[in-house]
Amino acid sequence: MHNHNSQDETSSRRIGLVFLLNLGFTIIEFIGGLLTNSTAIMADAVHDLGDSLSLGSAWLLSRWGQKTANNEFTYGYRRLTLFGAFLNSIVLIAGSIWVLTQAIPRLSEPVMPVTEGMLALAILGVTINGFAAYRISKGSTMNEKVLNWHLLEDVLGWIAVLVVSVILQFVDWPILDPLLSVGFTLFILFNVIRNFWATGKIFLQAVPDKNLHDEIRHKLLHIDGISDIHHQHLWSLDGEQHVLTAHLVIEGSLENGRYNSMKDSVAETLKPFSLAHTTIEIELKQEYCRDESAH
Numbered sequence: 385m386h387n388h389n390s391q392d393e394t395s396s397r398r399i400g401l402v403f404l405l406n407l408g409f410t411i412i413e414f415i416g417g418l419l420t421n422s423t424a425i426m427a428d429a430v431h432d433l434g435d436s437l438s439l440g441s442a443w444l445l446s447r448w449g450q451k452t453a454n455n456e457f458t459y460g461y462r463r464l465t466l467f468g469a470f471l472n473s474i475v476l477i478a479g480s481i482w483v484l485t486q487a488i489p490r491l492s493e494p495v496m497p498v499t500e501g502m503l504a505l506a507i508l509g510v511t512i513n514g515f516a517a518y519r520i521s522k523g524s525t526m527n528e529k530v531l532n533w534h535l536l537e538d539v540l541g542w543i544a545v546l547v548v549s550v551i552l553q554f555v556d557w558p559i560l561d562p563l564l565s566v567g568f569t570l571f572i573l574f575n576v577i578r579n580f581w582a583t584g585k586i587f588l589q590a591v592p593d594k595n596l597h598d599e600i601r602h603k604l605l606h607i608d609g610i611s612d613i614h615h616q617h618l619w620s621l622d623g624e625q626h627v628l629t630a631h632l633v634i635e636g637s638l639e640n641g642r643y644n645s646m647k648d649s650v651a652e653t654l655k656p657f658s659l660a661h662t663t664i665e666i667e668l669k670q671e672y673c674r675d676e677s678a679h
């Protein structure tokens with residue numbers, strides 16, 4: 385237990401460091417993007433702003449998102465992650481649209497950016513993101529693994545800016561800057577919209593995994609004496625912690641300890657699914673279902 389806590393703490397500290405690094409660099413990028421007049425840098429700046437926001441919320445959550453449930457927030461605070469992801473998506477969509485309004489007109493009328501400044505920022509970008517990826521790669525939590533993968537992608541993005549700024553030192557192709565910017569922004573938008581949809585589904589209490597939903601139903605129906613399941617609702621607090629409610633219809637009577645053995649079988653069946661909250665209603669065949677419209 386002690387070990388686990390101190391591991392969480394160092395993980396939290398690593399994420400905190402990367403967050404501050406990223407935020408500082410984002411500010412440099414926005415200023416640098418304006419000074420160098422490079423839309424590719426601006427696209428990267430918007431992307432890094434999104435990264436800073438998600439790192440910041442990951443950091444906050446690693447500190448107090450794990451707080452236990454109370455009488456008012458009976459499910460705890462896990463859904464804060466969803467809220468963070470939602471805000472992040474909105475910022476990224478707005479930022480991407482702004483970059484596109486800057487970059488698209490330049491496709492027909494390219495403006496040469498200050499390539500020396502671009503080069504310097506790109507070197508800084510590769511260094512900072514490379515360092516952040518290296519720091520996070522020491523972590524073993526799921527959060528850190530996802531972050532690490534993402535930071536490596538960021539290094540690649542900056543290598544692209546680096547290559548373009550080197551090319552622009554030698555040739556007069558200013559269109560490369562808005563081209564890179566538009567390409568990069570469309571890539572960001574594609575990912576944001578995908579995440580936005582995934583988050584939205586969790587908000588709307590969609591089944592987190594159709595196969596899981598079917599498998600649970602199948603396994604429960606396999607228990608001897610269970611003839612039907614209705615009002616089966618499987619939803620997720622945050623994509624990781626799932627909640628299940630269901631009505632199980634039992635054949636025959638529940639006397640002579642059958643009620644207890646039934647409950648034991650249900651508990652045994654549900655155990656491997658590691659659900660966070662389960663509520664099971666046991667109904668007799670002739671019993672009237674309290675909830676409206678069976679489904």
Ligand SMILES: [Zn+2]
Pocket residue numbers: 431432435534535538
């Ligand atoms: Zn990133």
Ligand SMILES: [Zn+2]
Pocket residue numbers: 615616617675
């Ligand atoms: Zn229902």
Ligand SMILES: [Zn+2]
Pocket residue numbers: 614615631667673674675
């Ligand atoms: Zn029922």
